[in-house]
Amino acid sequence: MAKPLSAAAFLAALRAEGVKVKEVGDWPTHNRNHKGPWGPANGVMIHHTVTSGTDASVRICRDGYAALPGPLCHGVIDKTGVVHLVGHGRTNHAGGGDPKVLARVIAEDYGDRPPKPTQGNTGGEDGNARFYGFECVNLGDGKDPWPPAQLDAIERASAALCRAHGWGAKSVVGHAEWSSDKVDPRGVGMPGMRDRIATRLKHPASWSRGSSKPTNPAPPKETPVATTDSKVTALHSNLLTIGSLTEVDGKGARVNHGAGYYLAHIERDTTALQLKVDRLEKTLAEVLALLKTKS
Incomplete structure (x- = not known):
């Protein structure tokens, strides 16, 4: 539930x-x-x-x-x-x-x-x-x-x-x-x-009926941020890559999505997973309570 x-x-x-x-x-x-x-x-x-x-x-x-x-x-x-x-x-x-x-x-x-x-x-x-x-x-x-x-x-x-x-x-x-x-x-x-x-x-939430399967072309080459810190350089490069991902929507248009778009989807999926966990925990509690009354 x-x-x-x-x-x-x-x-x-x-x-x-x-x-x-x-x-x-x-x-x-x-x-x-x-x-x-x-x-x-x-x-x-x-x-x-x-x-x-x-x-x-x-x-x-x-x-x-x-x-x-x-x-x-x-x-x-x-x-x-x-x-x-x-x-x-x-x-x-x-x-x-x-x-x-x-x-x-x-x-x-x-x-x-x-x-x-x-x-x-x-x-x-x-x-x-x-x-x-x-x-x-x-x-x-x-x-x-x-x-x-x-x-x-x-x-x-x-x-x-x-x-x-x-x-x-x-x-x-x-x-x-x-x-x-x-x-x-x-x-x-x-x-x-x-x-x-x-x-x-069976498809991502962005799917449109009758459209071809969305594609994600390889992102263009990015210029790394000017820094000597390798971790910062890698993080910046990754965010730029996420921001440059392009999908084809249901009307055939190419749409660029920023990192926030994907983070929102991750948050939504995490919320759905938490709801499943909550439901399992409640069911387990009900089973344990039932077993306790019978013991």
Whole structure:
């Protein structure tokens, strides 16, 4: 079980995955934490808004309405592929669901789909504590289209959180796969979306679907810093080399990355590793406690 990402780490993970992000107001502190727990985090849930228009959809998802106060998700994915961040922490998006589904999502041991839920929103397992949620602008009538840019954003946003936590694609589910009385995201085949996410997770976060594999040409020769200290010379040369690495992005453009870019990726991977260690330590503590009660 994973500790939820901080708002800063959440934002950094999305941006590293190439997600187009728009921050809305006080999203890092806008939540429903006073109504219940937030965490442990176990997965990502995808929804449709049953609305049209970006501005109206974002406003509703941020503020909610009389029967269901906002925020109603963590991010709203519009039809152009922009993710509007409206909340962080506990949000009113998942509601109650089937504990059997949660167990299979945590274990990531199901086939194409989790077991069909037999528990609905009322009285079900508290999904608001367990899942990150993305609402996608769509009427949910089976006719409203899902543009490629929007599907790409769902894939990237989901993969970003899976990558940050060390999860696989089976940690991503649709609302209908969680609760027996939900149908969203209607029009998005979740098995196919999980296949897309799984493919993305096999590549670096900077990977773009349909692009050739990024290449790293040999860096140009560098002029060493003027010093007699061999260690300083070597360090300076190494940093210059890192700063001159060039990659080819998804549009075929050559992009130079500085040392900070790679250090940020190292930090992200280290954070994900620490989350795995924390999860193993907690599991070990639970096993030891169980053995102690039986001894």
